[in-house]
Amino acid sequence: MSAEQFLERRSVSRETLERLTAFSALLDRWNPAINLVSAATLKQVWTRHFLDSAQILDLTNIRSGLWADLGSGGGFPGLVLAILAAEERPDLHFTLVESDQRKAAFLTTAARSLAVSARVLSDRIEHLPGLGANMLSARALAPLDTLLDYADLHLAPAGRAVFPKGARYRQEIEQALEKWRFSYEMHASLTDPDAVILTVGEISRA
Numbered sequence: 269m270s271a272e273q274f275l276e277r278r279s280v281s282r283e284t285l286e287r288l289t290a291f292s293a294l295l296d297r298w299n300p301a302i303n304l305v306s307a308a309t310l311k312q313v314w315t316r317h318f319l320d321s322a323q324i325l326d327l328t329n330i331r332s333g334l335w336a337d338l339g340s341g342g343g344f345p346g347l348v349l350a351i352l353a354a355e356e357r358p359d360l361h362f363t364l365v366e367s368d369q370r371k372a373a374f375l376t377t378a379a380r381s382l383a384v385s386a387r388v389l390s391d392r393i394e395h396l397p398g399l400g401a402n403m404l405s406a407r408a409l410a411p412l413d414t415l416l417d418y419a420d421l422h423l424a425p426a427g428r429a430v431f432p433k434g435a436r437y438r439q440e441i442e443q444a445l446e447k448w449r450f451s452y453e454m455h456a457s458l459t460d461p462d463a464v465i466l467t468v469g470e471i472s473r474a
């Protein structure tokens with residue numbers, strides 16, 4: 269999928285498109301050295317990473333407060349969300365948590381170079397003091413029960429979370445329900461017929 273095909277699925281302003289294009293160029297430049305995403309998916313960055321991340325913003329209606337993205341890696345979904353929100357939801361603030369120092373350095377450099385406001389924390393999620401986030405996201409980080417441990421630590425009261433999940437999502441929900449109570453909604457993924465995106469709230473220990 270090219271930038272033009274992305275635009276057929278998700279409208280963005282010219283400035284946001286330019287930022288995404290510049291982000292794609294940064295990934296091309298840094299990926300051989302620090303393996304931010306698999307080389308194969310880099311060829312499909314507009315669908316596998318940009319559209320896949322953008323759909324997450326579109327499933328939420330939060331317009332202000334703190335959004336924390338955990339285990340951001342090369343910036344997915346967190347930096348894409350920050351790029352979109354810069355114009356679409358300017359009162360949202362982003363914190364990206366990534367323990368790998370080289371990836372965190374990439375995220376800091378990319379945010380600065382793209383003129384996107386995002387705080388990058390290079391630490392382990394479970395070592396950080398609670399972030400008090402209003403919204404939490406994490407892609408390809410951990411099973412749902414572990415993600416709920418992180419949500420318990422980092423969400424503000426009444427905060428919500430949004431987690432893309434692969435084909436094993438039903439087992440993950442069953443497993444998580446042994447330890448947690450939560451409400452959730454399931455949304456079909458725009459980019460993977462086997463995947464879903466879970467929006468989760470009202471999280472408490474079982």
Ligand SMILES: C[S@@+](CC[C@H](N)C(=O)[O-])C[C@H]1O[C@@H](n2cnc3c(N)ncnc32)[C@H](O)[C@@H]1O
Pocket residue numbers: 305338339340341342343344345365366367368371391392393394406407408409
């Ligand atoms: C499989 S990658 C996924 C990256 C990105 N979310 C994506 O979907 O492309 C998981 C990332 O989480 C980071 N990570 C794993 N465990 C972590 C932890 N406990 N605290 C902070 N970062 C962590 C890893 O360094 C890695 O960059």
